[in-house]
Amino acid sequence: MAGRLATIYTSARLTFRRDRIEPLDLDDRFRVETPHGTFEMSKRDFQQVFSNVARSTSYVEAGSYNYSRVPSKAEVFIVGGRSRPMSELRLPDGRIVYDPRGTVTAEPRELAARLEMLDGVRLGVLDNTKWNASKLLRRVVAGLEAGSPFAQVNFYDKESFSRPGAADLLDRIAAENDAVITAIGD
Template sequence: MPIQSSLPTGQIVFDPRGTVTASAVTLAPRVSTLEGARVGVLDNSKWNASKLLRQTIGLLEADAAPGAINRYAKDSFSRVAPAELLDRIAAENDVVITAIGD
């Protein structure tokens, strides 16, 4: 939450830094190879993310021989992916690639 203070003139100034509360999260297990793996690709709907992901998929298909490439897209880059979409991605893939491209 931003910190608020008042100037002698009565104007209110907000410090946008605020505070961040976070807890430790265990990382997902890593796969030893992408060969034969089901690879999920989540596009956040920004143009440059899509370009980066297309190139990454091309390199991955040429070098790693994944079993499947499953593509997904968020409706809007400014919103979190719906829980149902994340659950579907987790169920249908061994690994996931995503990108943010501004």
């Protein structure tokens, strides 16, 4: 793809945001990260392939247009995440069911090196705000502290368990800690 990757935003659905797209040059690219996959295209692609969206009242006046289901024309712009959407199946009695077995792709990442010891480590604890996460994490910390005294224990909360942590929060956690633990706590 030509042009620079100029903006990235996250949405629960494939959503075109006027404030993010209109300032771009035609060959600049934007990325939309959704649970259905990550979509990347240039402003030119958007204007050509999604010309109906670019002219819609929702996009022009309200500032955004979102799809409740990913249209097939958007699938060519998937660059990561689910490589095919959930397929819809109709049962003989007319009910609709969804097959959730999409193929998920992710770039491999190297794990951080294991710490030799925990004595004197600044420990970060990220609570994802699920009901029992805080209780579980505090018990894990207590168990770890029994064997190794930490220099400091810092607690952080994500805004929502259903969304990625905010970039500024993650940067702060990385800067203030030597090791971090998190848990789902369901």
